[in-house]
Amino acid sequence: MSDSPPTTPCDEGGETRHQGIPVSPGIARGVVVVRSDGFLEPVSYRVRAERVPSELDRFEAALVQTRGEIHELQREILQSGRKSEASIFDAHLLILEDRSVLDEVSASLEKERWNIETVFFRVMRRFMDSLRSIDDPYLRERVIDIEDVAKRVLRKLARGGDAMEKTVGHAHILLALDLTPSDTAEMDAELVLGFATEMGSVTSHTAIVARSMGIPAVVGLHGIREKVHTGRTILLDGYSGLLIVDPTEETLAQYSELERAKSAVVEKLVELRHTRARTSDGMAITLSANIEFAHESSAVVDSGAEGVGLYRTEFFYMNPRALPGEDEQAENYARVVSAVNPHGVIIRTLDIGGDKMPVEGVAYQEANPFLGWRGIRMSLELPDLFRSQVRAILRASAVGKVRIMFPLISGLEEIRKARAHVESCKDELRKQGVPFDEEIQIGAMIEVPSAAVIADQLAAEVDFFSIGTNDLIQYTLAVDRVNDRVAGLYQPEHPAIMRLLKQIVDAAHQGNIWAGLCGEMAGDIHLTPFLVGIGIDELSVSPSLIPRVKSAVQKLEAAACRTLASEVLSLNRSADIRERCKGIAMEHYPELLI
Ligand code: PEP
Ligand code: MG
Numbered sequence: 001m002s003d004s005p006p007t008t009p010c011d012e013g014g015e016t017r018h019q020g021i022p023v024s025p026g027i028a029r030g031v032v033v034v035r036s037d038g039f040l041e042p043v044s045y046r047v048r049a050e051r052v053p054s055e056l057d058r059f060e061a062a063l064v065q066t067r068g069e070i071h072e073l074q075r076e077i078l079q080s081g082r083k084s085e086a087s088i089f090d091a092h093l094l095i096l097e098d099r100s101v102l103d104e105v106s107a108s109l110e111k112e113r114w115n116i117e118t119v120f121f122r123v124m125r126r127f128m129d130s131l132r133s134i135d136d137p138y139l140r141e142r143v144i145d146i147e148d149v150a151k152r153v154l155r156k157l158a159r160g161g162d163a164m165e166k167t168v169g170h171a172h173i174l175l176a177l178d179l180t181p182s183d184t185a186e187m188d189a190e191l192v193l194g195f196a197t198e199m200g201s202v203t204s205h206t207a208i209v210a211r212s213m214g215i216p217a218v219v220g221l222h223g224i225r226e227k228v229h230t231g232r233t234i235l236l237d238g239y240s241g242l243l244i245v246d247p248t249e250e251t252l253a254q255y256s257e258l259e260r261a262k263s264a265v266v267e268k269l270v271e272l273r274h275t276r277a278r279t280s281d282g283m284a285i286t287l288s289a290n291i292e293f294a295h296e297s298s299a300v301v302d303s304g305a306e307g308v309g310l311y312r313t314e315f316f317y318m319n320p321r322a323l324p325g326e327d328e329q330a331e332n333y334a335r336v337v338s339a340v341n342p343h344g345v346i347i348r349t350l351d352i353g354g355d356k357m358p359v360e361g362v363a364y365q366e367a368n369p370f371l372g373w374r375g376i377r378m379s380l381e382l383p384d385l386f387r388s389q390v391r392a393i394l395r396a397s398a399v400g401k402v403r404i405m406f407p408l409i410s411g412l413e414e415i416r417k418a419r420a421h422v423e424s425c426k427d428e429l430r431k432q433g434v435p436f437d438e439e440i441q442i443g444a445m446i447e448v449p450s451a452a453v454i455a456d457q458l459a460a461e462v463d464f465f466s467i468g469t470n471d472l473i474q475y476t477l478a479v480d481r482v483n484d485r486v487a488g489l490y491q492p493e494h495p496a497i498m499r500l501l502k503q504i505v506d507a508a509h510q511g512n513i514w515a516g517l518c519g520e521m522a523g524d525i526h527l528t529p530f531l532v533g534i535g536i537d538e539l540s541v542s543p544s545l546i547p548r549v550k551s552a553v554q555k556l557e558a559a560a561c562r563t564l565a566s567e568v569l570s571l572n573r574s575a576d577i578r579e580r581c582k583g584i585a586m587e588h589y590p591e592l593l594i
Contacts, residue, residue: 022241023207026216028194035176042117055116062156124150181205194236203470204482220484269547273304283558286538297339299543307343309540310518329392337400344401351407375408397437447471459511469519529584533565
């Protein structure tokens, strides 16, 4: 047994495989860092009996330093006159003196002989778990204090002293219970090679952000943090959803081969960059890109997309954790617009709410956030916020082709109110002599079943539709899009969804407007034959998927897809629909489906 941190795993055994849900493609190999209860699990290693006293000394020193740090913090807070805040830290000091915890740490160290960080981490985790299970709001609240103190002590124990627990200085694969979209957006893609979570789903915004950042990710690995600990070497397969612990040489060789095959396909697709997504019999589809950050515009251009079909602006609001002003927004949007010129950009107004939770200043806790204060509902109730965004979008429309799109439209009234704000913002800008595109087009996302049902009426009020299948599926099938427990019921190819999509596209065409699709379904090339068959006008997908979807469209024949679509609409089982579409896809582009 070693008494220094291992470079090899501390748990024994050969290769083990754990199946999760793949949500962001790519392969990552590296050392695991586990995040538990909001803080990082330390590296574990065994210590010899004679090292026990020195481990206890390290612990004692860390406690003394932590007490000093808390006293210092209290002093600063008192000096700034915030007396009640300073008293919170009295509770933290009491935790550091709690004999039951300290005795359990020494007893566990003697008995189990793991390094002191591991012993302390495990004791604190047990302590927090037991408090959480007690039906007392006061005790549950105390978990936050305990976590805070535990993090301080672990920082002191950590090699390198005060390293922040949120950042790890070396490349690693992160394992966590769950991650928020902003946790993901803040990741340093150079250091986080991939991540795996116990919870999550394909259409969660955490997964969407991972894909846009090119970070391989697997979710739905229940209980993985009990089985895999910090320091283990793993391979994470973001294509199939496998997490492989201690991969053998043979597995690594297989994966190198797979990566070679995948990059050969990608290299071939580069040739398509300057071509259009047009079927063999001449039906053209506009293929545009979804982005979450302005810096993705170069990837949009490189991918050969015809502009941006969905700019999810809420991530711009979320990252600085404060609301950007009108000028800052106008600059951000103009940057994207100039980068993709002469193609256009569809800028969607704020869609905070649901799992894109809250930014400072518009925080609101709800029992059912996906059914609550979200998207256009929030914008209409916060006119100052909304109008500053609309004005910024209008200003960016002077730089190049811009369209405005509203999220979560559920009825005519919302569209009319939102349009009225656009008109009055235009008046303001006109009076101020600020240039903008007088003819700017306005679109509605069709992602709420009520909007789908009245699509014919909505078509008379807007210039285009963009179908948000991520939400349309969850709301139509009553399946939470971020809940992995019901992920099997989240079926894009459900007969009800197929019918709704056809109805929406037909309503758009009868109303002489175009209909696009910007949910994750747009990038699922198994379903491209059906979407072509119902006459979709635009598909908007993550930039990395553009070449693949373009190639799929080019290999299809629109007439055959129309026949397939009418056949599919008469089928009544999701599995049959998927099989039928997959059959056509396999026939026309098997090389894209590896
Ligand atoms: C959708 O719902 O399909 C969509 C594109 O919007 P978001 O994923 O941001 O909710
Ligand atoms: Mg949506």
